[in-house]
Amino acid sequence: MRSLFLIILFCISAVSCTSSRWMVTEQFAVDERTQPEIIDQKKVILVDKDPTPDDPVISFSLYTITEKEYPLRVKVERTVQKYRPKWGFVALGVTGAAFALLAANSSVILPSVTTSQKLMLNISGGLIGALSFLNMQPTGDPIYTGESELMRRSGVEVVQDSLRTLNASDIVADMLVTYKGEELFSQSDLEFRQTSLDVNLASLEPRLREIADEESVIDIKISYNGMSKEVQVPVDKFLAPFLNVSKPVVNLRNSPQAAFTNIVAEVGEGSLLEIIDSETEDWYRVRYQETEVYIEKSSGTVEWKAAIESASTLIFEFAEIPFGEIDVENSLPILKPRDTSDRALILTNAIDNRHGIRQYIERDHKLFNHYMRTALQMGSDQISEIVEDGSNGLADFSNELQGVDQTSSLIVYITGFATIKEIDGREEIVMIYLDEDEIQHETRLTDLFTGLHRAEPEALFLFVDLEYIESSRGVVNERIRNGGNSILNRTANELLRELPNSVILFSNRPGQSSGIYTGMIDGNKRHHIFNYFWAEALKQRNTKMSDLIRHLENNVDYTSRRIHDRPQEIQAFGNFTLDIAGR
Template identity: 30%
Template sequence: MKLFTHIVFIAVLGYGFMGCTSARWTVKDQHAIDESDPEIINQDRFLMQVGKVQPSESALTLNLMSRTKYRYNQRVLARRNIQKYKLRPGFIAAGLSGAALAFIAANSTAISKNRSQTRMWTLNAVGSVMVAAGFLNMKPVGEPRATGEERLLKKSGTIVRTDTVTVEQSLETDAYVTIQYRDSTVRNEEIRSIVDGQLQIPLSELLNNQLITGSQPGRVDITVQFQDSLYSYAFPVSDILEPYAKVTTRITSLRNSADKTTSNNIVADLVEGSQVKIASTENKEWYRVLYGISEHYISRQDAEIVWRSSDFNQQDQVVTVPRLPFGEVDVETNIPVLRAPQENAMALIITNKNYSGQYKERRYAHRDARLMKTYLQTALGYKPQNIFDLREIADTDTLHKVLSTMGSVANDSTELTVYISGYGEVNGADKNSQLTFLGVNGEKGNKQEVIELNSLFKTLSNLTKAQTVILSDVDFSQSLTNNISVIKTQRILESSIQNLDNDDNWAVLFGSQLNQESQVYISQSGSGKKHRILPYFFAKALQNRTTDLSEIYQYLERNVSYTARKLHDRPQDPLLLGNTKLDLAEN
């Protein structure tokens, strides 16, 4: 009994303090990769594009890469875990109870009076085992805790993996580069070394020399042959180059707003060949361009799109001409007074400048109108109220109203001078052809109305029986082919005035033949007289005090023709019909 008491005491004490931990190895991965000794299966090098091709980074950059295939052994991966255990009270109580019965039976006669030495030791052993079983049957506490120890065990298979890395060293090797733009080969070159692991192809530098134009520049194709592999790339030209507007007319206005009905928004005049970067092409009539740090506008009719690299030096390609106010050109000053004021002299000035569509702006047309008006007033004595100045005629109603007003005040002795500037068309190509003067487009973009010049000339001749001089700087060239003969064009011009009264008091001076352009007095460098050639030399003749119409015509024949060929390498030959002996300063 004393032994049982000791055991119970030890049990109670052990329950309060006893606990334990155990360590065991468990399988973490049946097919873990053993990287200690891989087998190299294959190794090769290739090129891979890095970065995005764009105008600011227009070089195609190819990195040299190394690709290696390895075969690895797979093994069972085991890891070591530690588990903490805690005594179970129920098992301890059961073990102690069973042990108590065994000890009582072994060491007393309370259960059995038949005691033998063998029975006593057996029951005591059973009681001890039951006590031990109660304490050893412990409960795990929490999850097993990994010790960090792992080991690879037996082989379970194999696996192949590919490792790709960048090669940053230079390599002596052959690479063949071909660059194709549309039907032409831009570059076909053998490259013998790759420096620092990179192959760079300067696309913008190569395409700059192609002088690419147009709103749809297409794409460029690049092929690179390297170590038995062919790499193909295709990029839109717009990803490589930037659009610029290149002036194609002798001069165009750079404006701060998309409005050509006024000259107050003109910032500068750009000469032919000037190039400015395009910011937007959304407007159908204008290019929005960058000039300096600001956005401006130039007419689409006066420029074409060219494609340039982002490092293109725009400043070297922009040539501006000074904007001279009226009165600073030689012909606009020192105007002589050739006769006294004329009470019975009347003039009609018609100038259309702001055309659209296929017809470009008639540069300096309004300045020419002011020049003619100034000379009529100052040199020839016309009263301001007797000069009818019509600009930007879009329909015939305006003209008919003015002609009606003129008819109400004119009489048979009224002197009449007419100046017309704009675009015209020839309907037909024989002696019965009709010449028409084109109105500018209406506000709603309606179809251009036309004014029949034959009828206009007839109406003007009916206003008075006195001297009538018509100066026509109308450009018909876009409606006729260049191969029409001079004789044929002259016959058409003659037919336009055949309905005029058969007297000697009228003359019509055409500024050019029908198939010839009416040119601007401006050189390729942008210098000029700020006028069209015909009105400039007509005013120059008056400035030189030449008033006889035949002498003026001879002066124009010499100077207009020569200047047009010198500045534009194109002919412009005036033609005088009617009475060539009229004098503009005759009272």
């Protein structure tokens, strides 16, 4: 038993130990103790600083590139590792040792043991117990002592070392800048200023402003002493896109959708707005007075400018003008005494129509309503407005015309979007409304005329202001534009045959646009040209239809050509001797 005690005491003292050894840590280590061999040395021009829209300067510097060859060797480091026994083997070994010692020194296992057997069992038990503790495994990470050695050579490595030329002021270079193979700029004998050559790419803006896009790239070639450096620089790295507004008035909105409720501001033709993102297929997100707003892509053309100039870009903003401050909105004359049998009706599909937004159309409606109430002395119960919303048709206005008889004057104002469609073999004017579900609702203009003549008023004054658009379901082409007057004539005759004591006035021909009255000289009248001069004629007491039509003919087309450089010819049909004041 004394032997067993000694063996266990020895094993406990040897439970753990440490040892050190050399480990290979790097197969190909650079031997920096050896002087490298210089195999090549040359001077090159490198880009030191890339341009940005806020700082459109690209910098080139002259560098000396040296190629050095270093020998590679196997690197070894000394480590210290801690070990502990494998306790599974220890348990198995101690069990075996105890069994051998118990058999040698007692009669529990073997009843009789000779002296030689006893000696062999004691030796075996001691060896088994000792070996179970000597079978160890490493524990933890090896501890590096910091000692290292470079052993045998394992290869070579070529290292490039670049050093900027500290004094390059006596060096001159040639530069060539091209875009799609076309020369934009070239200059010879450019001098390096101390250590670099700086080129302000914003100077290329006049050449790139209208021809570049977000994928455009310019090529820059710098030549010096037989060497050259060619780099490609995307245009959007040094110029920023701006939208140059080409329409007379454009709405800025707080969301990318056309609605009357999300207008933030109005800007005019010539305004420059920095484009932040192309939000959708139809909208840009732009910067306006430190905020981000949305504008329709069709509002203008994209130009590329240096962002550093954005602070000085022009924005023609129209201040909000309350109704009543435009000249035709105030100081109205009273043209006739009140007649309770008179009626006025607005029919429109221009509100929330996905085909587009007609600028200032609601103000036009308000102006019409104002003249009916003030100049023609109608009460609020005599004026009605029907708005197409997809659930009710424009032709359902019989309730609004109750009270109209053969002593009444009926004044109707039709506005909105329309197209020309071929129906039953002939072309007709069809008012179209596209709802939020992209479902198109259509109303023939002749159906509206049918409902009007059924009221049988004494006199009918009909003013039609439509924006004709091309659609997959309609046709507005050159043939329609040239023959638009015949379509209007045929449509008007549908009503005049039933109600001869009528006058029908169209604001424009099919294919022409009904423009708004705004310009750099005239200012923003905030009405359509037709509506403005219609009101001006009444304000000047041109109540007889021949006089009113003459006033419109003298002003509408002239103003449209002067402001928008396009025709807008009014078309009138019917009895021009009628007087809207009932005289």
